[in-house]
Amino acid sequence: MIGWxxxxxxxxxxxxxxxxxxxAAxxxxxxxxxxxxxxxxGRLSLNPLRHVDPVGTLLLPGLLLVVQLLTIGRVEAMFGWAKPVPVDIRRLRDPRSGMALVAAAGPAMNVFLAWCAAMLAHPLENLGGTLPPEAMALGVRFIILSILANLLLGLFNLLPIPPLDGGRIMVGLLPAPLALRLARLERAGLLIVLLLIFVLPRISPSLDLLGWLVELVTGPGFNLILWLAGHGS
Structure with a gap:
């Protein structure tokens, strides 16, 4: 049993x-x-403190942790965001395609990190006979939570709503007239995202976008990453 x-x-x-x-990606x-x-x-850094957002990095993940630990006794999924890294689209060699590539780098990094976490299971399994049960359980828990956190963060950011990464990718790929219309949503994008997460599920359970993403991450997405890491089907 792992302590809280x-x-x-x-x-x-x-x-x-x-x-x-x-x-950082x-x-x-x-x-x-x-x-x-x-x-x-000074934001091109792997120092987590450089990317801390009071709400997205501290308050919301902390609230999710406490609620899950108090209600189900374990952590099944996490969600949050960091302070966005500043990007000046005018400095990119090809502004439209460059911005799409910059936006895609974040979710791509999360998929890579999820795969890296799954790969850690191989050496952990080999150490199984030499580690105390508590250490083994903690290692397995870290791997599971790393896969879930990275997949949920990456997939959520791929939603095609500016300022999420998916919205910026679409702005870079769509024809100019459609791209301009979508780009204009950026100022209201955060409000749209909050409505999708908190309001629509109360209107109808079938509109629970975050719940659908969690189900995808904890089911097919999780199994796909394990398969890509060589853990079979």
Whole structure:
């Protein structure tokens, strides 16, 4: 049995790694494509403190942790965001396609991190006979939570609503007239996302977008990552 404090620690570690490296991937992609704004602002960093957003990095994940630990005694899924890495689209060598690539770098990093977490199960399994049961359980829990946190963060950000990554990818791919219309939603994008998450499910359970994403992540998405990491079907 894992105590609540170690459970909390591995959940925080998994979430912080997922969020920090997601944002860092945006900055490094922008730098590779000609924009050094994040570097000059000191945001091209793997230091989690540089990317902390009071609500998205601390308050919301902390609330989810406490609620899950108090209600079901374990952490099944996490959600949050970091302070966005600054990108100046005018500095990119090809602004439209460059912005789409910069946006895609974050979710791509999360998928990669989920796969890396699944790969950790191989050496952990080999150490199974030498580790105490509590350490083995904690290692397995970290792997599970890392896969879930990265898949949920990556998939959520692929929703085609600016300022989410998926919205910016669509702005880079759509014909110019449609791209401009979608880009105009960015100022209201966060409000739209909050309505989709908190209001629509109260209107109809079938409109529970976050619940659908969690179901996808904990089912087919989780199994796909395990398969890609060589754990069979």
């Amino acid at each position: 404090l170690p459970e909390l620690a591995v959940a925080i570690l998994a979430s912080v790694l997922a969020i920090t490296l997601h944002e 945006h900055g490094y992609a922008a730098l590779a494509l000609g924009d050094d704004t994040a570097q000059r602002a």
